[in-house]
Amino acid sequence: xxxxxxxxLVFIHGLFMNPKSWEPWKRYFEARGYTCYVPPYPYHKGxxxxxxxxxxxxxxxxxxxxxxxxxxxxxxxxxxKNPILIGHSMGALLVQQLIAINKGVAGICINSAxxxxxxxxxxxxxxxxxxxxxxxxxxxxxxxxxxxxxHAFCNTMTLDETKLEYDKYVVPESRNIPRSSTGAEGKVxxxxxxxxxxxxxxEKDQIIxxxxxxxxYKAYKDKNSRRDFMQFKDRTHYICCQHNWEEVAAFVAxxxxxxx
Numbered sequence: 001x002x003x004x005x006x007x008x009l010v011f012i013h014g015l016f017m018n019p020k021s022w023e024p025w026k027r028y029f030e031a032r033g034y035t036c037y038v039p040p041y042p043y044h045k046g047x048x049x050x051x052x053x054x055x056x057x058x059x060x061x062x063x064x065x066x067x068x069x070x071x072x073x074x075x076x077x078x079x080x081k082n083p084i085l086i087g088h089s090m091g092a093l094l095v096q097q098l099i100a101i102n103k104g105v106a107g108i109c110i111n112s113a114x115x116x117x118x119x120x121x122x123x124x125x126x127x128x129x130x131x132x133x134x135x136x137x138x139x140x141x142x143x144x145x146x147x148x149x150x151h152a153f154c155n156t157m158t159l160d161e162t163k164l165e166y167d168k169y170v171v172p173e174s175r176n177i178p179r180s181s182t183g184a185e186g187k188v189x190x191x192x193x194x195x196x197x198x199x200x201x202x203e204k205d206q207i208i209x210x211x212x213x214x215x216x217y218k219a220y221k222d223k224n225s226r227r228d229f230m231q232f233k234d235r236t237h238y239i240c241c242q243h244n245w246e247e248v249a250a251f252v253a254x255x256x257x258x259x260x
Contacts, residue, residue, distance in 0.1 A: 001196065001226060004105050004259040008080045011038045012071065014113070015132070015177060016144060018044040018051070018229065021169045025086075028249050037083070039074045041067045041177075048171045052143060053109060055172040060139040062174035063089075064185040068097055070210025075103045084256060088240050089113050089208060091179060096188050096216075099195050106196040106259055108252050111237055112206045113181060113215055115188040120212040127151070129207060133179050142171040152207040153238040165241065190219045196226040198255050200233030200248065 009029055011022040019038035026036045043056035071094060075083065085104035087095035092112030099107040114120070132142050144152075146159065146166050154162040180186065198219070201213035210231050217229045230250060232239060239248055 001259075004084075004196070004256075006080075006082050006084050006105050007022055007034050008078065008083040009034050010071075010075060010078075010083045010085050010104070011036065012085065012087035012091035012094050013038070013041070013044075014087070014091045014111075016149075016170050016173045017086075017088070018046070018048065018169075018171050020048060021088075023239065024245065025249055028246065029253070032253060035080070035246065037074075037078065039071060041176075041225060042070055044171055048169055049167065051171045053141070055141045058173060059174050060141045061176065062149045063176045063180040064094075064178075065180065067177060068094055068185075071098060072101065072103055076116050084108070086110070086252065087112070089237065090177060090181065093188075096197070098152055099197060100188055100192060103193075104195060106198075106256065108198045108200065108255070109213075109216075110200045110248070111202055111205055111239060112199060112213060113178070113208060114186075114212055114216055115180070115219075116183060116186040118212065118216050118219060120209055120215075122209050122211070125207065125209055125212065127206075129178065132173070133182075134175070135179075137175055139176065141172045142175050144170065154242075155206050155234060155236050156204055156234065156242075157236075157238075165238070169241065176260070188219075191221050193222045194220065194225045194227075196259055197228070198252070199227070199229045200251075201229070201231045202237060202239045205237045205239070207237045 086108040092109035095107040150162040199217040203208035
């Protein structure tokens with residue numbers, strides 16, 4: 001493997017979040033000499049409270065491919081090429097796809113949403129995902145309840161603590177992004193050689209169980225391409241904003257340094 005010395009990071013948020021959720025990580029890595037970019041999905045830019053009050057009219061039609069194309073174009077116009085990509089949840093699946101088309105020199109996939117063909121039959125996974133992808137809801141915008149956010153993201157926190165996080169970060173979402181991720185738009189070719197990948201899982205993640213992350217990690221076949229897996233004890237799907245998130249960020253920093 002060639003040494004990787006990129007000091008450019010692109011953070012990719014997941015569903016129901018926008019760039020605001022990455023602000024602590026952006027500050028953390030900027031203090032360590034990295035140049036950080038946090039692009040929003042289409043129709044996700046703005047203050048979460050404002051977006052909750054007035055979702056964009058076109059949000060409901062947004063699919064995973066729309067987001068992938070937008071991110072690919074965004075990376076292409078960066079002043080320095082060859083960034084390291086860091087994604088959470090659906091953002092981590094997008095990292096996997098962007099790495100497959102050579103848009104980054106390394107990828108960190110935190111609680112990655114599963115690509116096409118990788119699934120789980122755990123009840124917590126089904127229960128947490130069904131309200132969003134519900135086919136009976138058509139293309140209506142999805143704004144989750146605090147109770148759902150507590151179950152799916154913040155299951156080790158109190159409901160009151162969850163409400164504070166919800167008010168700070170949660171945005172309305174397109175149901176068609178997760179729906180389309182289960183079909184051809186969510187495909188990852190696991191046979192291709194790839195840039196280094198790090199998969200991080202939360203032990204207590206209910207919406208993307210750690211076992212599903214491990215299955216995703218193990219699906220890659222190229223023996224000459226580096227990939228690593230790390231599970232963090234007691235962490236949920238909210239791992240990037242959860243108490244002690246700095247421990248996860250520090251692990252990512254050490255892993256990136258190991259690529260030099």
